[in-house]
Amino acid sequence: MENNSRLIATVPDGARARPGIMAWSAAAVWTTGFGFTVVASDLINLRFRDQWLPLLAMSALVVAAHYRLLLVLLRYANPGLLLVLGWALFSAAWSAVPGYAVTQAIAVVGVAVIASAFALAGWQPDRFALRLAGVATVLIVASIFYAVVFPERGIHSGTDVSLLNSWRGVTVQKNGLGQLCAVGTIVWTYLWAARKVSTWIAVLGLGLSLFVLLQSRSSTSLMLAVLCSAGTVALLRPPLNVGPLLRRSITGAIIVLIPSATYLAVATPYLGFIGAFFGKDMTFSGRVQIWEALMEEIALHPWLGTGLSSFWGEMDAGEMRVRAIVGWPVRDSHNGYITVANELGLIGLSLFFAFLILHCVALRRLSHISRSQYALHAPLFAYIVLANTSESGWFFPISITHLVGTYVSVEVSRLLLEHGLRRRRQPEPRTPPTAPQFAHLAGARAVADTAPSPRNIE
Template sequence: MRKILIFAEQGFTIVALMMFSGAVLNVILSGGAGQQSLVEYDSSLIRIVFFFIYAVTFLLLVLRWKKTLYFLILSKDVWLYSLIILSAVSITWSFAPAITLKNSFTLISSSLFGVYFASRYSLKQQLHLLALNFGIIIVLSFVFAVALPKYGIQTDIGSPKLRGVFMHKNGLGSRMVTSSIVFFILGYQTQRRSWIFWVGFSLSVLLLLLSTSTSSLINLLILILAFFAFQIWRWSYLVMVPTIIMMATIIQTFYFWFSNNSELLFTSLGKDATLTGRTEIWPLVIDRIWKHPWLGYGYGGFWQGWDGESAYIWRIVGWVPSHPHNGYLALCLDLGLLGLGLFLLGYWRSYLQGFASMRRSKTALDIWPLIHMTYIALASTTESSLLESNSLNWMLYVAASLSVRMTHEIKVKS
């Protein structure tokens, strides 16, 4: 009976991870429409499934209330808790209180799943469950592309691009970055049957390339380099210090080169210097941020179409972005500089504790939280997936941050 319950719980976790990944349901319910089509569709089924996930997550946390309470208290992630509370409290000054109420509820609920994921499973178990989730997504993406091209191929952006089980090709690209890293770490760490994980890594990279998501490909290359760079932290100080100095010199040299040759690099990658219009939006967004700099417009209170503050940006740029394509600017719009400050303080502390915990360990698995936090920082420069409810990136950030803090506190006390 116990094995059946464990199997059922793991099945629930996989379903939840699929939903947080944004796979399958959105693209099917939209009838295969792309993001450029702005098609409205009935998403009640998605809301029902998420409500089921929230309810089961809350029940599982309550059933293990002692462990949950111990985990939350020991992790002491005050900055993270404060940021989530601030999003809920922002209903009092929000420009769209109903939207803020709904979004803050889903943010709290998806964050609770991150708490459950971190407190219920070890890092090794988390990665194996993520690998199973992405394995299903990879298989379905190829099936959709071949057997259901109406859903698997995106045709509203010029030449057709593979999007698999996602609404947009960039959605496939960003998920395959996480998928590639998960399979890479497991393949690097596992001795027996590691070929399974290397096949998963290869297929993830293949899907990423077929999605033609340039930013995702660059992020993946940076993360793989970061994986090996982080292991330098485990070396003796005599070797580690000069190595870090040499790497810092190389990075600084590349930065100066990039500053003078950015247009050449973007052209070679098939991109324009405005990052597909992103840099045209950012000054306008910053101008709106300074209208309400400290507390913002409320969580989800800015982008309300022609009836909201976003109309100012839409009129000027001549198209209708639904977010600023930058996670840090999106956070400032929602919760002001106070919200951004709370995030950065919590992020920095978790990042430092991740390095401390990694130095005391010898497995590749302990690098995962640092890798995902690095990915969050990278992806947020061009996408608005930082403080996003029902998002795999945010849920995994909560889990990674709490796992790092829990590991750090346990090792300090021991």
């Protein structure tokens, strides 16, 4: 109890915290890691060791400097995330390429370490949203410059209908650019709706994000970004003063409609006109065939999977079987959850679903603490979860959705920790001593006995 009191006393209030050298270092590592994840490898020609080891070393130093606070943060951390990250690292034991699986697992775990360092050092209000909006906008502007000045590399030149004339900017592929712009759209919408920045700055950031999002021709990211941003606006700037029952009904409808619309868009032809607007076929690039072929592969190793990042890239014979069924050189499953089941097995998938469920529980707790923070983290996480229904992102080291998903999970844990510390710091209210039970009744009875009878009053 004494250790907790000392720890609480050393943690400043978010409103009064000033960034020190550790906070600036953690923020620099956080943003640099974001850039390494987003920017294509042919633009940053560095090996894994040169890219990530300095960032991991600096993050480990920051975490070690705040080890006492880390021990308390772990009480608020999502245990599902810790378990599934451990399982991903352990999956190298049965991988066909254990060395590569370990390298990829270290990168995935390293993202959580970087996020933890950022969360532990520096507690300024809206630091997470402002940093995320800033780094996303810088990369979006760089993508515009790269597509205009170097179109042979910043714009896809393939004849495939889904790639023709679509921008990829500085990212690996057009869908990566679309995800980057979708994150920027949601965060800039939040900063405007929560009145954290001026309207003109928000309009500029939002306009750049939407413009490049349209140029990427990533229809799924566009649809989800608009829906999730609408959720943020509805939470922070409701046009009508609706009651709690109607508000919950609207929230429930959004929760049902967004997954349903995503499924109809990517797995059925019913919303094919959305894809036709972007020049795509009615089934959004034939993802259903890929999923059906991968289901047959999962049945061959249902419990353990192939090991993290041990299926694609000619590391497993199953890739050739999938390509033979689909009929074209597919490079990933285009579904983050099928990828988890294929590489980490049903055990890993169960741990991952536990992470998602526990994060929803944490978001519910956050909604009772800060409506503003909930309006950022709930739509942002909803986008990440739904974007993985059409693109593989979870536990992929260079995936924007995995990176931001991990960042969001750790930041929500930090917000819950900050709230807990703030409550413990506040002194308990002192209640005045109360008289013994029924004493007031006894006093009233004594007064009644000594009072004159109404009949004797003249």
